[in-house]
Amino acid sequence: xxxxxxxxxxxxxxxxxxxxxxxxxxxxxxxxxxxxxxxxxxxxxxxxxxxxxxxxxxxxxxxxxxxxxxxxxxxxxxxxxxxxxxxxxxxxxxxxxxxxxxxxxxxxxxxxxxxxxxxxxxxxxxxxxxxxxxxxxxxxxxxxxxxxxxxxxxxxxxxxxxxxxxxxxxxxxxxxxxxxxxxxxxxxxxxxxxxxxxxxxxxxxxxxxxxxxxxxxxxxxxxxxxxxxxxxxxx
Numbered sequence: 205x206x207x208x209x210x211x212x213x214x215x216x217x218x219x220x221x222x223x224x225x226x227x228x229x230x231x232x233x234x235x236x237x238x239x240x241x242x243x244x245x246x247x248x249x250x251x252x253x254x255x256x257x258x259x260x261x262x263x264x265x266x267x268x269x270x271x272x273x274x275x276x277x278x279x280x281x282x283x284x285x286x287x288x289x290x291x292x293x294x295x296x297x298x299x300x301x302x303x304x305x306x307x308x309x310x311x312x313x314x315x316x317x318x319x320x321x322x323x324x325x326x327x328x329x330x331x332x333x334x335x336x337x338x339x340x341x342x343x344x345x346x347x348x349x350x351x352x353x354x355x356x357x358x359x360x361x362x363x364x365x366x367x368x369x370x371x372x373x374x375x376x377x378x379x380x381x382x383x384x385x386x387x388x389x390x391x392x393x394x395x396x397x398x399x400x401x402x403x404x405x406x407x408x409x410x411x412x413x414x415x416x417x418x419x420x421x422x423x424x425x426x427x428x429x430x431x432x433x434x435x436x437x438x439x
Contacts, residue, residue: 210304217299218346222337227252231329232301234322236308245306249329256332259340260287263347268355285364286351292324295350301326317398317416367426374433375405383429385422388412403429 207225210232214222222228235248264286268279285291296302305326311318335343358364368383375383389400400414401421410432413424 213304227333227337231333232305232326234307236311237306240308252329252332253325256328259331259335259343260328260347263344264352267352282364285358289321289324292327293320296323296327367423367430371426371429379405381406401425
């Protein structure tokens with residue numbers, strides 16, 4: 205296996221060279237790849253993900269505690285918005301490591317949601333690798349660059365709030381109606397279904413959302429509706 209692309213990535217995107225480049229390679233190795241290459245690969249990224257998740261939560265918690273005076277409940281919601289799969293996945297996309305993530309052929313052809321989860325997990329594993337290679341300070345710097353720096357946008361958009369509750373407040377205030385969610389499409393086998401739901405306010409379809417569960421699809425639909433309400437308000 206060629207290690208140079210991983211070292212090039214570390215130097216260009218992380219800002220330093222790994223002394224133990226195998227740490228970074230393991231961080232970008234999904235369990236499914238190990239299952240396909242049992243003779244040549246023995247370690248996947250789940251242990252590093254476990255470590256990186258803990259470092260990520262501590263850094264984000266410390267940042268919020270020291271920079272904002274809001275009560276615990278609000279800080280918890282802000283933290284959840286910063287570290288949720290979508291936020292971490294977006295940070296990973298911005299770094300551009302997807303082509304280096306080793307996963308099985310089946311996972312590569314899986315749903316976009318499944319791939320997003322794999323990439324988010326790999327992002328946490330990279331944090332774990334940085335922590336082991338360089339220590340807490342460099343892991344903290346990496347997290348501030350790619351995660352906590354997004355706090356202003358999250359607060360401005362209101363995306364930290366539960367989208368369904370937020371949408372209900374907005375729709376009742378503007379239209380005088382409570383949102384109603386309806387299943388528009390349901391595809392796939394029982395163990396891997398994908399749901400598409402629409403959220404209606406009165407007789408208007410205000411947003412659509414897709415997800416591996418009805419709850420996830422409802423959340424996505426609510427977010428889409430909130431974006432539409434914001435556009436209406438701007439017009």
